[in-house]
Amino acid sequence: MVAATFDSVSGFFDSATWLVARNLGIFFLVLFWLSIAWWVVRDARSRVEDPLLVAVAGVLGLVLPYVGALVYLLFRPAELLGDVRERELEIRSMEERLGGRLLHCPKCRAGVESSYLVCPVCTTRLKRGCRGCNAPLEPLWQVCPYCETPADAVVASLRQRRGANE
Numbered sequence: 001m002v003a004a005t006f007d008s009v010s011g012f013f014d015s016a017t018w019l020v021a022r023n024l025g026i027f028f029l030v031l032f033w034l035s036i037a038w039w040v041v042r043d044a045r046s047r048v049e050d051p052l053l054v055a056v057a058g059v060l061g062l063v064l065p066y067v068g069a070l071v072y073l074l075f076r077p078a079e080l081l082g083d084v085r086e087r088e089l090e091i092r093s094m095e096e097r098l099g100g101r102l103l104h105c106p107k108c109r110a111g112v113e114s115s116y117l118v119c120p121v122c123t124t125r126l127k128r129g130c131r132g133c134n135a136p137l138e139p140l141w142q143v144c145p146y147c148e149t150p151a152d153a154v155v156a157s158l159r160q161r162r163g164a165n166e
Contacts, residue, residue, distance in 0.1 A: 130146065
């Protein structure tokens with residue numbers, strides 16, 4: 001009985017079915033190994049700028065089947081190069097907004113410069129102009145820093161114009 005079992009098992013390993021199954025298994029293992037090596041190179045290109053390090057990662061993935069990819073996964077950079085660039089652009093944009101203090105219209109939120117008297121989009125008055133030189137004046141200024149015209153005179157002249165128009 002035991003001999004018959006070994007004969008049937010031995011017969012299976014000598015059959016054409018076993019040969020086809022073994023060859024397909026080897027083919028898929030090699031195909032999977034090469035696809036992992038290709039993935040390692042592709043992933044390394046998206047994470048590393050240095051071509052030498054990309055080549056080392058590819059060789060590691062190709063020379064050490066399956067284990068090379070695991071080693072690469074342990075030591076690869078956490079971020080993609082595109083994500084790093086995007087984060088740097090966002091930081092630079094935030095620094096410009098905070099440092100340059102980009103001004104916005106209080107009504108329509110359009111970007112305006114500090115020298116604008118009115119918003120070019122919605123025509124909201126942003127600052128008053130000096131009567132002497134028409135330079136934009138900040139609300140707290142008592143005198144125009146450019147021509148020394150008192151700011152109260154500007155307010156008084158605006159009141160006179162409004163009174164004359166009514």
